[in-house]
Amino acid sequence: MSDFPRSLLEFQRRFPDDAACARYLAVVRWPDGFICPECGGVRGCLLTTKAHTFQCYDCHRQTSMTAGTIMHKTHLPLTAWFWAAYLMATHSNGISARQLWKQLGLGSYKSAWLLCAKLRRAMVDPNRDPLSGLVEADETQISYRTKDDPPAGGGGRSGEGKLQVAAAVEIQGKGPGRVRLAVIENASASSLRTFLKASVAPGTTLKTDGWSGYIGTPDLTHEPHVVGPMAAHIVLPWVHRIFSNLKTWALGVYHGLRKSHLQAYLDEFVFRFNRRRTPHAAFRSLLGIGVAVKPATYKMLIDAGVRG
């Protein structure tokens, strides 16, 4: 059996109940088998009397599969978490909280929204490698909406209702490799350098439209292509394709993104894009990061503001 289900039917067969989900979380957490965090013992079993908890044969310490993870103190069944993770990871456009609420028959929209928000926290692997080789970089503006407003319109480089987003895309052969996206304060050299420092390895060759903010970025070889705005999509085809896909996705799935959560949505887009050839494996990595990432409180998720 593979590490992850490759179809909805297989998913359904493998995760019929919470015990099956708990056993899978144990495999994700201990790929080489159970290890007791107390005594290091390697013999343990899933308790039938306590939800998703393993007990060590040697010291009898009980270890909850959800404690200290994104699922910390969850009131939802693990099957709901698994369905949500599977749909968010494998559906090419993901799934909105509203769709998830209806599809899974969850008690409230709020619990569906929180489920999605917590899973989004597991979409950035803290150990991911920076982009390298040849990298296209550019910035754009994304419209956002406030609670009930329609998506903001208007133009201009810093118009109201718009946020600046920086992107970097690895070029592998004739196509795109991995991508990074971040909300930036503005298109100044300082904002762009902060983004590049976090996203791109030293020694990378950077391809840009020649915007002054990119010039002289330390540790990078710069390949500026000074062009008029109409031709930028020709010299930087992949970063422009990413921006276009991102905007279409934001409008289609979410009817415009909310300002305060924009970075989390960018992280979700990047997670799926970078795993577009292996969506079913992405389900496993989502749960893998989810059991390694510290839990967030409701307040932390609600307050998650814009960076920078």
Ligand SMILES: [Zn+2]
């Ligand atoms: Zn033990």
